[in-house]
Amino acid sequence: MTKLTRHDERNFRLDKTNAKIFGVCAGAGRYFDADPTLIRIALVLATVLLTGITIPLYIAAALIAD
Numbered sequence: 001m002t003k004l005t006r007h008d009e010r011n012f013r014l015d016k017t018n019a020k021i022f023g024v025c026a027g028a029g030r031y032f033d034a035d036p037t038l039i040r041i042a043l044v045l046a047t048v049l050l051t052g053i054t055i056p057l058y059i060a061a062a063l064i065a066d
Contacts, residue, residue: 014066022062 015026018036025043029036047054 012065014062022058024058024061024065027065 010031012031013027014023015030015036016023018026018029020026020040025039026036028034029039032039043054043058
């Protein structure tokens with residue numbers, strides 16, 4: 001088995017170059033290899049359907065990730 005270097009590790013990081021607000025959705029898109037626009041749409045739908053519980057989670061991810 002090969003040893004992973006720091007650059008090979010799969011870590012969640014904010015993507016500030018593609019960010020709209022904090023870069024959470026862009027970072028999640030990079031982490032999951034998905035389109036950040038789809039992540040943003042899912043976040044908006046979850047916020048509407050779950051009556052805003054995702055807003056504190058989004059802020060927590062923005063503060064913790066970087």
